[in-house]
Amino acid sequence: MKFGVVVFPGSNCDHDMYHALKILAGNEVQFIWHQDTSLAGFDGVVLPGGFSYGDYLRAGAIARFSPILQEIIRFAKKGKIVLGICNGFQVLTESGLLPGALMRNQNLRFICKHVYIRTENNQTVFTKGLKSGQILRIPIAHGEGKYYIDDHNLKKLDEHRQIVFRYCSPDGQLRDEYNPNGSKASIAGVINKEGNVLGMMPHPERAIELLLGSADGRYLLESMIG
Amino acid sequence: MKEPEVSLELAIQHGLNEEEYQRIQNLLGRNPTFTELGIFSVMWSEHCSYKNSIAELKKLPRSGGRLLVGAGEENAGLVDIGDGLAVCFKIESHNHPSAVEPYQGAATGVGGIMRDIFTMGARPIAALNSLRFGQLDKSRNRYLFDGVVRGIADYGNCLGIPTVAGEIYFEDCYSANPLVNAMTVGIVKHDQTASAIAQGQDCPVFVIGSRTGRDGIHGATFASEELSEESEHRRPNVQVGDPFTEKLLLEATLEMIREKIIVGIQDMGAAGITCSTTEMSAKGNSGMVIDLDKVPVREEGMTPYEIMLSESQERMLVVGKIGNEKRIREICEKWELICEQVGHVTDEPTLKVFFQNEKVAEIPPFDCVLGGGAPVYQREFARPAYLDILQNFDFDKLEAVEDLQDAFWKIFSSPNIASKEWVYEQYDHMVRTNTSIFPGGDAAVIRIKKTNKAISVKTDGNGRFVYLNPRRGGQIAVAEAARNVVCTGAIPLAITNCLNFGNPYKPEMFYLFREAVAGMGDACRVFETPVTGGNVSFYNESPESAVYPTPVIGMLGLIEDISHITTAFFKKSGDLIYLIGKNQNEIGGSEFLKEFYGKIAGDCPQLDLEYEKLIQNTLLEAIRKGWVSSAHDISDGGLAVALAECCIMNKINPIGATIKLPDANTRPEWQLFSESQSCILISISPDFRKSLEQFFIKQKVKLQYLGKVGGSHFIINDWLDIVVNDLLRNYYQIIPDQMET
Numbered sequence: 028m029k030f031g032v033v034v035f036p037g038s039n040c041d042h043d044m045y046h047a048l049k050i051l052a053g054n055e056v057q058f059i060w061h062q063d064t065s066l067a068g069f070d071g072v073v074l075p076g077g078f079s080y081g082d083y084l085r086a087g088a089i090a091r092f093s094p095i096l097q098e099i100i101r102f103a104k105k106g107k108i109v110l111g112i113c114n115g116f117q118v119l120t121e122s123g124l125l126p127g128a129l130m131r132n133q134n135l136r137f138i139c140k141h142v143y144i145r146t147e148n149n150q151t152v153f154t155k156g157l158k159s160g161q162i163l164r165i166p167i168a169h170g171e172g173k174y175y176i177d178d179h180n181l182k183k184l185d186e187h188r189q190i191v192f193r194y195c196s197p198d199g200q201l202r203d204e205y206n207p208n209g210s211k212a213s214i215a216g217v218i219n220k221e222g223n224v225l226g227m228m229p230h231p232e233r234a235i236e237l238l239l240g241s242a243d244g245r246y247l248l249e250s251m252i253g
Numbered sequence: 254m255k256e257p258e259v260s261l262e263l264a265i266q267h268g269l270n271e272e273e274y275q276r277i278q279n280l281l282g283r284n285p286t287f288t289e290l291g292i293f294s295v296m297w298s299e300h301c302s303y304k305n306s307i308a309e310l311k312k313l314p315r316s317g318g319r320l321l322v323g324a325g326e327e328n329a330g331l332v333d334i335g336d337g338l339a340v341c342f343k344i345e346s347h348n349h350p351s352a353v354e355p356y357q358g359a360a361t362g363v364g365g366i367m368r369d370i371f372t373m374g375a376r377p378i379a380a381l382n383s384l385r386f387g388q389l390d391k392s393r394n395r396y397l398f399d400g401v402v403r404g405i406a407d408y409g410n411c412l413g414i415p416t417v418a419g420e421i422y423f424e425d426c427y428s429a430n431p432l433v434n435a436m437t438v439g440i441v442k443h444d445q446t447a448s449a450i451a452q453g454q455d456c457p458v459f460v461i462g463s464r465t466g467r468d469g470i471h472g473a474t475f476a477s478e479e480l481s482e483e484s485e486h487r488r489p490n491v492q493v494g495d496p497f498t499e500k501l502l503l504e505a506t507l508e509m510i511r512e513k514i515i516v517g518i519q520d521m522g523a524a525g526i527t528c529s530t531t532e533m534s535a536k537g538n539s540g541m542v543i544d545l546d547k548v549p550v551r552e553e554g555m556t557p558y559e560i561m562l563s564e565s566q567e568r569m570l571v572v573g574k575i576g577n578e579k580r581i582r583e584i585c586e587k588w589e590l591i592c593e594q595v596g597h598v599t600d601e602p603t604l605k606v607f608f609q610n611e612k613v614a615e616i617p618p619f620d621c622v623l624g625g626g627a628p629v630y631q632r633e634f635a636r637p638a639y640l641d642i643l644q645n646f647d648f649d650k651l652e653a654v655e656d657l658q659d660a661f662w663k664i665f666s667s668p669n670i671a672s673k674e675w676v677y678e679q680y681d682h683m684v685r686t687n688t689s690i691f692p693g694g695d696a697a698v699i700r701i702k703k704t705n706k707a708i709s710v711k712t713d714g715n716g717r718f719v720y721l722n723p724r725r726g727g728q729i730a731v732a733e734a735a736r737n738v739v740c741t742g743a744i745p746l747a748i749t750n751c752l753n754f755g756n757p758y759k760p761e762m763f764y765l766f767r768e769a770v771a772g773m774g775d776a777c778r779v780f781e782t783p784v785t786g787g788n789v790s791f792y793n794e795s796p797e798s799a800v801y802p803t804p805v806i807g808m809l810g811l812i813e814d815i816s817h818i819t820t821a822f823f824k825k826s827g828d829l830i831y832l833i834g835k836n837q838n839e840i841g842g843s844e845f846l847k848e849f850y851g852k853i854a855g856d857c858p859q860l861d862l863e864y865e866k867l868i869q870n871t872l873l874e875a876i877r878k879g880w881v882s883s884a885h886d887i888s889d890g891g892l893a894v895a896l897a898e899c900c901i902m903n904k905i906n907p908i909g910a911t912i913k914l915p916d917a918n919t920r921p922e923w924q925l926f927s928e929s930q931s932c933i934l935i936s937i938s939p940d941f942r943k944s945l946e947q948f949f950i951k952q953k954v955k956l957q958y959l960g961k962v963g964g965s966h967f968i969i970n971d972w973l974d975i976v977v978n979d980l981l982r983n984y985y986q987i988i989p990d991q992m993e994t
Contacts, residue, residue, distance in 0.1 A: 036497075036500070036501055036588065036589060037411070037497050037500055037501075039411075039412070039413020039500070039684055040413070040684060042685070043684065043685060043686040046686060046702070047686070076684075077413060078410075078411045078413075078496075078497060078500075080497070081411065081495075081496070081497025081498075081500075082411070082497075083497070134993075136403075136406075136679050137406050137407070137410055137679050137680075137681070138678055138679070139410075139677075139678055139679070139680060139681045139682055139683060140678050166683050168410070168681045168683060168684065170410070197905070230683075232686065233683050233684075233686050236686075238689050238700060238815065238818075239683070239686060239687075239688065239689055239700075240689075240691070
């Protein structure tokens with residue numbers, strides 16, 4: 028499996044993701060410049076966190092018009108793996124590859140801390156190494172991570188098992204106080220209907236070494252690497 | 254275009270004095286032009302010239318140890334950490350801009366110090382800060398606090414540099430004049446550093462990054478005067494930051510330096526194009542010809558004076574190697590940055606500035622700069638009378654504390670003690686995936702990828718102690734910062750400093766400055782931690798008052814083996830708790846005295862620098878032997894607060910402790926809340942009891958057994974018995990409660 032990590036002007040978790048993928052599989056991983064127009068040879072693409080194009084206008088709003096994004100849309104339609112973390116998730120909702128939208132956090136402040144998320148669907152290519160309901164301790168770091176979707180589409184998400192992660196308490200309870208940003212239905216990550224595009228606000232690449240506080244992100248990235 | 258006539262009166266309006274104006278006339282052999290007056294006035298402002306501080310700063314140890322580049326040689330110092338790597342770090346103030354425009358003031362403070370680091374070729378890997386505000390019961394102070402934190406957060410977060418540590422205090426004296434000091438730490442391979450130098454006839458000079466606008470003109474001058482009613486009108490002097498452009502500038506700069514296509518580079522901070530052209534030329538003993546028509550500007554009709562003095566952010570001055578012009582442009586294009594050649598270097602050491610084909614300035618660069626022709630003054634000093642009065646304060650006259658638990662809660666509820674989680678959760682402190690000890694510990698620890706090492710960094714400064722005893726207060730600032738990094742398992746290597754003081758023209762104020770710097774020097778010599786550079790911020794005064802003399806130390810430590818990384822919180826039930834050092838029941842300048850009696854008085858705690866060093870070395874040795882489960886230094890709030898913190902600093906796994914303090918011939922509250930120096934709390938597994946005790950006897954370091962970790966209560970004698978979860982809730986809730994209601 029060969030993975031590419033997209034670099035937009037303003038990406039700042041690109042090196043972290045690169046480092047994580049290198050450590051976990053030593054598999055082939057390469058940066059992809061936002062002006063590039065080909066994904067030939069890649070099996071999967073990761074859109075990393077950061078502030079693409081300064082997040083001017085709205086987080087992810089400009090990145091969706093970049094040359095590489097048009098290719099990523101075609102790539103996704105072919106059923107290849109696309110993972111968007113944080114700003115990458117915002118780009119995926121902006122570009123229509125994933126439903127819903129990400130709004131400013133409920134408390135209108137940037138939040139960086141470890142949170143708990145519960146695995147709602149372990150039947151995906153990204154989560155097949157996780158147990159159903161498994162709780163992960165993973166950091167978040169965002170100002171615009173409040174997931175929103177209307178009730179009608181929320182129901183559809185649920186029906187199609189597209190909700191992959193929800194914020195929860197250390198023992199897996201869904202409660203407002205453990206929903207750090209006010210996301211609808213505590214949603215932390217969603218997948219497309221076809222099951223090959225996942226977006227999530229928490230940063231698995233920041234949780235692969237105990238030296239840095241948690242290694243729970245490994246389960247997810249290792250599943251994806253296959 | 255007609256420039257105003259230059260006169261002594263105009264020079265005085267520019268903040269120069271008569272003697273300095275004459276000096277300019279003598280240097281030039283004529284009257285300066287208006288643009289030249291602008292250039293000299295900013296270059297000779299306190300902010301750029303250090304004219305009133307440099308004589309004292311030179312007394313600090315500024316070389317030795319692992320220093321590769323010493324203070325004043327470049328934009329920031331360089332310290333060798335082995336493996337062919339060096340750490341580059343510096344701290345700087347942005348107090349005055351933050352006082353009138355907290356968000357942009359703090360944001361551009363971060364941006365400025367970041368550029369100082371990456372202009373050296375170093376990639377920033379961590380940001381720290383040191384903040385002071387008035388008390389949070391006033392809405393203005395909450396506004397400033399909130400704005401500063403957001404400014405730091407938005408800039409650092411967008412840039413992708415983790416903000417990993419800092420310190421914050423709330424005290425009345427900072428109400429009108431908050432302190433905002435920002436520090437950046439970078440890392441660079443020895444052979445990839447860059448210099449702020451201009452050399453080589455005809456080498457092209459480029460301005461890259463943002464366009465030059467009218468923002469921030471005379472920002473350096475603003476920083477060199479006291480705040481007043483009029484300061485509000487200074488808001489247009491505050492620059493506006495754009496972290497996205499900074500991120501592009503960072504990547505482009507490092508790429509150019511890596512490819513070795515440039516001669517030199519300097520960021521444009523204070524005094525913009527003026528400062529970078531004169532300083533780079535002076536360093537290379539050369540000159541430049543600059544055509545201001547080529548400088549990309551934001552608005553029409555800008556005068557040469559304005560272009561030269563603008564402090565628009567996110568700009569760099571680059572001297573390219575001949576033949577590499579195309580590659581320099583390509584890199585800027587890749588990062589979507591404006592890049593314009595504005596002139597060239599000359600062997601003749603004269604800076605010539607043209608505008609619309611007219612020469613508007615012709616000056617010898619060396620005569621403008623610090624270390625060259627900039628004035629140097631030895632200010633008068635006089636010991637303030639208040640020192641003797643406060644130092645002789647009679648503590649025995651204080652009424653004894655009746656309810657120790659009540660006293661504990663009063664101190665533990667002070668925002669100075671409470672967790673700053675509300676602040677650091679707004680900072681991305683994990684990006685770059687190197688942060689091993691997060692904010693909230695004794696010092697932050699950043700591992701260095703591809704090595705087995707980590708660095709430990711901390712900012713520290715206690716204005717109260719310096720106010721009460723400037724010499725010893727200066728020593729303590731360094732000692733405590735060193736102790737902090739030692740507690741994480743690091744050996745202290747070097748410091749940077751930010752000296753926040755009042756008006757140096759007041760002899761009493763200058764005495765405090767002089768003594769505090771001397772104290773820092775004492776400590777640095779004993780700890781063998783040279784000063785790599787820093788910043789002086791005078792004039793931290795408002796019509797109401799001056800701030801406490803507040804030197805802030807930025808300490809760098811090295812952890813040779815990541816297995817030595819040590820955290821501050823108690824780990825395991827049954828572990829034994831020890832106090833290293835001697836609690837001397839000193840409450841002068843303590844949080845206890847302030848919170849319980851409302852007094853700031855007494856002398857600051859005693860400090861024996863040699864003993865401090867012995868204690869630090871002994872603890873480091875014990876850590877390396879693998880005996881130490883946790884280490885936390887005793888500071889604000891004393892022993893009781895430090896013990897409580899050890900119980901709850903690991904928020905997801907709090908644990909109790911039972912402590913038995915021996916009968917002492919003194920008041921229990923003095924034992925509990927004394928802020929004696931050279932004191933560290935450690936916990937160890939019972940397996941190591943014997944080895945540890947014998948080792949400390951051999952080292953002749955006092956080690957006192959205090960009690961055991963475990964249970965759900967925090968107990969000291971029959972004085973305190975508190976449920977740990979109550980401690981926890983209180984500790985993390987104090988600041989949110991003040992800010993979010």
